[in-house]
Amino acid sequence: MILSAMVESEPIIQVRNVSKTFxxxxxxxxxxxSFVAGQITLLLGAxxxxxxxxxxxxxxxxxxxxxxxxxxxxxxxxxxxxxxxYSRLTVAENxxxxxxxxxxxQVEPILSRWGLSASAKILVGDLSRGTQARVGLARAFLASPxxxxxxxxxxxxxxxxxxxxxxxxxxxRERAGSKLVSIVAxxxxxxxxxxxxxxxxxxxxxxxxxxxxxxxxxxxDRIVGFYREANR
Amino acid sequence: MIEWLxxxxxxxxxxxxxxxxxxxxxxxxxxNAILMSALVGAGISxxxxxxxxxxxxxxxxxxLIFLLTTTASVVRAYEQELENRGFEGLLLAGxxxxxxxxxxxxxxxxxxxxxxxxxxxxxxxxLDQQLSTILLPLALLGLCSASALAALIVVLAAxxxxxxxxxxxxxxxxxxxxxxxxxxGVEMTTELVVRGAIDLTLPWPSILLCANALYFALGINLFExxxxx
Numbered sequence: 195m196i197l198s199a200m201v202e203s204e205p206i207i208q209v210r211n212v213s214k215t216f217x218x219x220x221x222x223x224x225x226x227x228s229f230v231a232g233q234i235t236l237l238l239g240a241x242x243x244x245x246x247x248x249x250x251x252x253x254x255x256x257x258x259x260x261x262x263x264x265x266x267x268x269x270x271x272x273x274x275x276x277x278x279x280y281s282r283l284t285v286a287e288n289x290x291x292x293x294x295x296x297x298x299x300q301v302e303p304i305l306s307r308w309g310l311s312a313s314a315k316i317l318v319g320d321l322s323r324g325t326q327a328r329v330g331l332a333r334a335f336l337a338s339p340x341x342x343x344x345x346x347x348x349x350x351x352x353x354x355x356x357x358x359x360x361x362x363x364x365x366x367r368e369r370a371g372s373k374l375v376s377i378v379a380x381x382x383x384x385x386x387x388x389x390x391x392x393x394x395x396x397x398x399x400x401x402x403x404x405x406x407x408x409x410x411x412x413x414x415d416r417i418v419g420f421y422r423e424a425n426r
Numbered sequence: 427m428i429e430w431l432x433x434x435x436x437x438x439x440x441x442x443x444x445x446x447x448x449x450x451x452x453x454x455x456x457x458n459a460i461l462m463s464a465l466v467g468a469g470i471s472x473x474x475x476x477x478x479x480x481x482x483x484x485x486x487x488x489x490l491i492f493l494l495t496t497t498a499s500v501v502r503a504y505e506q507e508l509e510n511r512g513f514e515g516l517l518l519a520g521x522x523x524x525x526x527x528x529x530x531x532x533x534x535x536x537x538x539x540x541x542x543x544x545x546x547x548x549x550x551x552x553l554d555q556q557l558s559t560i561l562l563p564l565a566l567l568g569l570c571s572a573s574a575l576a577a578l579i580v581v582l583a584a585x586x587x588x589x590x591x592x593x594x595x596x597x598x599x600x601x602x603x604x605x606x607x608x609x610x611g612v613e614m615t616t617e618l619v620v621r622g623a624i625d626l627t628l629p630w631p632s633i634l635l636c637a638n639a640l641y642f643a644l645g646i647n648l649f650e651x652x653x654x655x
Contacts, residue, residue: 253518254517254518254654255514255517255518255654256654257654268520269520270518272518276510276511276514277510277515278510278511278512278518279510279512279515280444280506280510281509281510282444282447282506283440283447287443291436292515292516295433295436295437295519295520295521296519296520318510319509333515
């Protein structure tokens, strides 16, 4: 029993002394963090705090200038400010493309899950930002990811879209059991706080506050209060 | 290997679908080729060169127009990938950089091949050249050159895409590397036009094949590095 608890708390992602600069601006400064399986972590911080850069490095789309990332899985679902979609393909063609290069899932159930059936034949470039965000989420949740990285996932979503997102995140956590690592960079505490198991606050590329992986609801309330106070 | 090829096929379908939907690159290539051929044809006829002298400048003009039109048009091909960074979505889905590279090279080779075949026909008509007997070896030469050019230009487009000046940067970095292709193309086309066959003892066929191998080896190894921040 003790051994099983130890295995469960083994970090799936380990960030060690990671630094990243863009020109003269140091975006991440010797950052150290670890993420255990089965948890949803909210990453908070003002604009420019390094949240998006950290997620891009974790996704493997950007390289750290120094430090290392240890990751035990390659199945990553990532949503960022970019939708990673082809605007000249239709919604169905995009989903078909990304599902064919992964697990060859049926397109229709995916479209239906994200409320996209009516938009299936519309070019992604002609969609509203909110609908594009939903297609981006559908793409990110394809192929049963073991690591889910979401950068401002609710920023373009309406209430229905956010509800679909929260449901999908809960479903994925249930499907993957304790294996899924979810890291969500957001300013939308109001809507996403309910799913958080842990909160990390970044400032100028460093960890300003962290509830840790065994946070209680009180710990989360305290950090949220601290974050709101700091941003007032 | 079969899985690798299956994903490659999916990527090729995507490339074809994107091109067929907009027909942007093909239209750009063909319009540029026709326009430049017409201009060159008008210039040559006003210079009143005889047929023999015209046949001597034909190969040089052909390859000059081919390289300029393809280099200028290919910038647009990469814009589609950059628009919403679709290629990063593919990388996240587990597609490798080499698969994306090979798919792009194959689709670009096809487009460039169409371009050079059209150029052969249009420029030959504009300069009153009889090329019907050497069309097949010219097409083979065109295919070899198109694949070498695609192998080089796809990776250079990825390198240039990180710059705000990518529209200008690509031709600047590409043109010096295209000299071997240019000279090999000109010399072999001259052989074909003058003698009706390519002398395989000359170094040009080997240079063209080496350029193919070298550019492809460079491209497949550098592409993934070039597309990550």
